[in-house]
Structures are given as C-alpha cells and as structure tokens.
Amino acid sequence: MNKPLRVAFFPDSFLEINGAAMTSQKLVGYAKKNGYPFLCIHAGRKTEIIQDETVTYLSLKRSPVAIKMDEDLAYDPLFQRHSTRVIRELVKFRPDVLHITGLNDVSITGAYLGWKMQIPVIGSWHTNIHEFAAHRLAKMFSFLPASYVSKITNFAEKKILDGSVLYYKIPKVVLAPNQELIDLLARGTKRKAFLMTRGVDTETFSPAKRTVSDGVFRFGFVGRLRAEKNVRRLVDLEKKLLEAGQVNFKFLIVGEGDERGFLEKNMRFVEVTGFLDGEQLAEAYANMDVFVFPSETEAFG
Template sequence: MRIAIVTDAWEPQVNGVVRTLQSVRQVLEKQGHQVLVISPDRFYSVPCPTYPEIRLAMVRSKTIGDLLDEFSPHAVHLATEGPVCVAARRWCLKHDFPFTTAYHTQFPDYVEARSGVPAEWVWRYIRWFHEPAQAILASTESIRTSLRAHGLSRVRHWGRGVDLANFRPDATPHPAIAGLPGPVQLYVGRVAVEKNLEAFLASGHAGTKVVVGDGPARATLEAKYPDVRFLGSMFGAELASAYAAADVFVFPSKTDTFGLVMIEALACGTPVAAYPVTGPVDILTPQTGAMDDDLDAAIAAALTCDSAACADYGRGFTWEASARQFLAALAPIDEEARAA
C-alpha cells in the first residue's frame, strides 16, 4: 500500500507528534508499505511567531498535488493543522481524494497559553480543518469526547507505543542523574510555557528536580531555578537511562492530548505524578502513578508505586498496535480518483 503522510511537524522538531509519525512509519515500512512523508523541510519556511524553533512552510496547493500525483497514493493522511496540511487539504478536496486527519495537539489551548487568543476562537478553525476528513484519529477517549463536543463526530482511536528495545526497566541509570539527592523527580519534554513546567519547578517536595529537554523557556527557567538540573535533550538509550535513574516522573502539562513520555517512563519502571487532566486520566492507573490537583501530593503518592507494576503496564503500549490502528482508519482512494 502507498500511504502519503502530510505533516507540518517533522525533523528537526523534537516532540510527540514527530516521534509518533516516525515510529509508525518505521513499522509500516517494515511491513512492506511505501510511505511518502511530505513535510516542511521540502519547502521555504519562516519561524513560527512566539516559537521560532518551529518553522512554518510556505507552499502552494499545486506543489503538494504534484508530489501526490507522482506518488499516486492509495491513502492520504493529514497529520497536523498547519500550512502544509492546509495546502494538501485544499488539493484533496478539489480532486475528490478522501483523507484522514489526526488531532495530536491541544492547539486551541496552546494558542491561548502563548498568545491570549481565546481557545474557542481557535476551535472554529479546528472544526473547519477536520470536518471534511473521513476519520479524525485521536489517542484518548477524553480527546475523542472533546472533539465530539465541538461538533466533530467521525473520530477513531489511534493509540501510541513505546520503543521497548530502549525503554525497559533494566536500562542503566544515567550517570548525571544517578547519585543525586533523592527522591529524583524528572521531567522530559519541551521547555515551553504551554507545558506548565513551572508548576513542577516551584513544587515543594524534597529531593532533586531534573529537566531533560529544550525549548524557548529554558534560559528563563534555568536562571530562576538554579537548583534544578537542566540536562538538555536526550534520545533513545540515553533518554531511557534518564528515566531509569529517576524515582518519579512528573508530568505537569494540562494541555497534552496523550503524553508519550509518560508511557516511556512507565516502561522503564518509573511511576508518574500528574494533574487529573486529559492524558494522565486516560493512561495512569492507581498502580502506575498518582494524579492530584496538588502536584506535591501527586509526587508523594506516585513514589509509593511499585516499579515492576509500572514496567509491566508500560510494555503494553506498542508501535505495532498503533500502526494497525492507523492502517485500519485510512480512507482508500479509488482508482478513478487516482487516475484523474
């Protein structure tokens, strides 16, 4: 099967959307499918306002169409709501190509957090973008319920996975973290305002706080919280070693749709502390983490969880299962449409 994935999030960005697309693509290609990724690195781009690390590609609909024509896909998936996917959406609608979309990010909440624009205004755009899709893929029931509440009914489940070759309970603890005064409380992810990271950094539980990741808020937070260890970005086995060295993984975000880092931490045997919001409420169990509106209370409770139970639970999330769900949701393009 030839599958075209169009996305505004791709390398060198480091986030859950990119990691999900990369992981599913890898599984699909191992299964013999051909996957074309149409991403911003192919086109002229400009920095995203307030978030220059993200590039917004300037591309015409015809340019996307030429790439799709050459590839002649059996199915098209639009992964994000940015300009590359808007151009692809326009071309697909004009040429009667069915397509699927995905709701990876609480985009309305992110925009409100970064700019003050009311989230409900952004929901109007979200509805416009996703409404023509044959299926809207979402990772949790909370998000699917939210999409339905905003008038988008054609939702399908698309779960997430863990690279179990790297993220496992016997990973060697990271030397920069092992031996720090405990309990070691770890955050992994973008260092940005929408991640609510300061709620974790300002929390009062004893021990050492460690931040793995980078982003536009890092310099400010590093200066404000000198006792916190900021270690920059890590990947693969090194990231697994960071999870393995921590006593608890703290997930302070209130705007994520899933939280891929949570299941990576769990697969390494590290319990999770979080707020009771979308993502954590869909993933965590009483045996694998704790949720509380008081983050200090969540951290204290999570520290009592059993590491083996966390690892067992984390192993249940596989990219193979995620790829099967993705394939099952795709909307086939008939031969007449592809030949037109």
C-alpha cells in the same frame, strides 16, 4: 489477498523534536517495516526526494518569511508554492488516501490537494493548539490584571478550538488520542472518530539502563520548556521540598525552550540537559525516581 492502502502522509511535525514528530516518525517506520507503499511529504532544510525501500520522502523547504512557532517548528504562509511539485508526486504515487495531522502549512496543503484531486482524506489530532495558545497568551499578557487575562485567553481558546473543529470537517474520518477528544470531534465534525493509541518501547526504555547510585532522589521531566507545559510548577515543587527541610534531591529536566533560563535561575538543585534522544534519553529516564509532568494541555492526557 487485499492490497495495502497507498497512503500519502502530510505531517506538520516530522524532523522536529516533539511528541507529534515522534508519532509521525513511528507511523512511517511502521509502514517501512511492513513493506507498505507510503509517501511522506514534510518540511525540511531543503527540497529533495528520497526513496527508502517502500517509503518515499518528499522534503520541502520553507521560505524566508516562515513564522517561528517553536524552537524548530514554523509556519510558512507561502508553503503552497510547492503545490505543483506535490501534485506531480501524488500523480506518480497514486495514493488511495491522504493523511493530514493539523493546522499547519504542510497539512493545509494536503487538505487542499485532497479536495482539488478528489482523494479521500483522513485526519489525526496530535496537539491541543487551543490550549497552547491560551497558555502563551496568558504569559504574554501577564502584566494585565488577572480578570482581563482570563477573558482574553478564554476567548482565544474557544475561537481557536472552534476553528480547529471546523478544519477537521475536511477529513472523512478523524483519529484522536483520547476519548474526550474523540467525543468532541465526533460531535463537532459529524465525522467518524476513532482512538489513536500509543505505546512504550520497553527494550529501549528500561530501568536496567540506570547509571546513578548516589542515593539522591531524582524528579524527572521530559518535554519542551514552554509556557503551555506549565514547567514553572517545578519551581513551586522545589520550594515546597526545601520548606519541608528536604535537600537530598535533584530535578533532572530534559528539554529545551524559552522557560529554560527561568528554571535554571530559580531552582537550586536542577540539571537541565537540553534535548536528548536515543540511548541518552533512555538513560535519563532510567535515572529518574519519579516522573513529574505539570502540563495541562496534553492531547494524549
């Protein structure tokens, strides 16, 4: 019987609250459930190593100069100071392959050590960082004429995408969540590219967990409240409903981010819960009558 691959995983998001982190957690959970040898190297609040059955976690603390990129995500330009510690764990673990996930400090360290130690690398694409950057730049330069903003964002988006594709030439194999990205990466990197699928836990997320019966129609959104999620479109949607004479509705918005204040200030019938998880999140989904997702930057489509 073939032995399972020994994988050392370098996720850019793991303890954070976002889709990429959830995907990473599910991957590690799958390895643990099936008894696969797995080393997960991630950023954390402190540097420590934890053994959980067949899974080893190496948490590495970011330095005080780390640059905040989101509510709970940062980039540490000094992260490679941990390389000696990581090499020690890699030598002990003896991985067959390293798995990197993106252009952040943790995965860059993994890519470097894969090259240094001559360990094969696989890469997975989780975030359309080029589109995220374009949306944030558009918000940052919104005081400029639209034509100037368009030139700035188009230039930035193209250059960041080119840089990302160049980075994904490092792995021998790349995984992507939709066919468009598979084709883009296969064409740009000349590497083999495969579909990375996802699913829904229908036991946790079930209509049976609905708790409201007040007859109010609920529009739901779940995600980070950031410019790249295009959440201001929810304000436009509410205005259209009010102009049509509709008042028996409510927006149930689950998430956190710097757009929260704008939404709460400019919407009449809205409840913003902040981050939810587990049963609270399942209940929130069950209480929605329709899911509204205005983002145009989703890697999973």
